[in-house]
Amino acid sequence: MGWSDWTGSENLKAIVRHTLHCTAAVLSFMWVSWLVRIGVGEGLLKACIENVERFVLVVLFLVFLFNIGYDLWKEILRNVKSSPLVFS
Amino acid sequence: MSNLAHSSFRNEARLYLLYVVAGAAAIPAGIVYAVLVATGWERWWTVVPLLAVGLGTALFAWRYVEKKYLGKRFAPAVPAIPAAYNVQGSAFGLRAVGGITVAASFVVFCAEVPNRPYIDQANSSGQGNAFIASLDVD
Numbered sequence: 470m471g472w473s474d475w476t477g478s479e480n481l482k483a484i485v486r487h488t489l490h491c492t493a494a495v496l497s498f499m500w501v502s503w504l505v506r507i508g509v510g511e512g513l514l515k516a517c518i519e520n521v522e523r524f525v526l527v528v529l530f531l532v533f534l535f536n537i538g539y540d541l542w543k544e545i546l547r548n549v550k551s552s553p554l555v556f557s
Numbered sequence: 558m559s560n561l562a563h564s565s566f567r568n569e570a571r572l573y574l575l576y577v578v579a580g581a582a583a584i585p586a587g588i589v590y591a592v593l594v595a596t597g598w599e600r601w602w603t604v605v606p607l608l609a610v611g612l613g614t615a616l617f618a619w620r621y622v623e624k625k626y627l628g629k630r631f632a633p634a635v636p637a638i639p640a641a642y643n644v645q646g647s648a649f650g651l652r653a654v655g656g657i658t659v660a661a662s663f664v665v666f667c668a669e670v671p672n673r674p675y676i677d678q679a680n681s682s683g684q685g686n687a688f689i690a691s692l693d694v695d
Contacts, residue, residue, distance in 0.1 A: 490569070490572045491576055494577050494579075494580055497577060513595065517588075517592070517594075517595060523587075524586065524590045525583050528583035528586070529580045532579045532612065532615050535612075535616065
C-alpha cells in the first residue's frame with residue numbers, strides 16, 4: 470500500500486479546500502481586527518483586540534486541523550476496510 | 558452561470574461561512590484570554606483550558622450552523638428508508654406508516670429464526686408434536 474492509498478485524491482481536494490477557506494477566514498478576521506484597531510486608536514483596548522485576534526486565529530487553526538483529521542480518518546478507515554491486508 | 562458552477566460556488570461559500578462562524582464563536586473565550594493577559598495571569602494552565610473551551614464552542618457552532626442552516630456535511634445519495642416509505646405513504650395520505658413499517662422491519666430482523674425444523678422427529682413425545690406424532694401411528 471502506498472501513500473495514495475491512505476490519502477486519496479478526494480482527500481487531497483478536501484485538504485486544499487480547507488486550506489483555502491481557513492486562510493480566507495483568517496485573513497477576514499485579521500482585516501476586521503485591523504479596522505477595529507484603527508477605530509479604537511492607541512491604548513489598552515487595542516492590546517486586548519490584538520490578543521482576541523491572536524486567540525481566534527489559534528482556534529481557527531485548531532478547527533482546521535480537526536477538519537483535516539476528520540476527513541483523513543474517514544478515508545483511512547475506508548482504505549483499511551478495503552485493503553488487501555483485510556481480505557487476504 | 559451553469560447549475561453545477563452555481564452549486565460549487567455555494568459549497569465554497571458554505572465552507573468559508575462555517576470557518577467564519579467557528580472563529581466568531583471563539584471570540585468570548587478570546588475576550589477572557591485578553592483579560593487574563595491584561596491582568597498578568599497568562600500561564601499555560603489558564604491558556605490551555607481556555608483554548609479547549611474556545612475550540613469546543615467553535616466546533617459546536619460549526620455543527621449547529623451546519624445542521625440548522627446549511628444542511629448536513631455529507632448528504633446521502635439515496636434517501637433513508639423511513640423517508641422513502643413516507644414518500645410512498647404520503648401519496649395515500651398515510652404519512653405515519655413510515656415509522657411503523659421501519660419498526661416492524663426491525664422486529665423481523667431481530668426475531669430469532671429457528672435453526673431446526675418445526676417437526677422434530679427425534680422428540681415426538683413433546684406436546685407440540687403430539688398431533689404430528691399421532692399421524693405416524695397408523
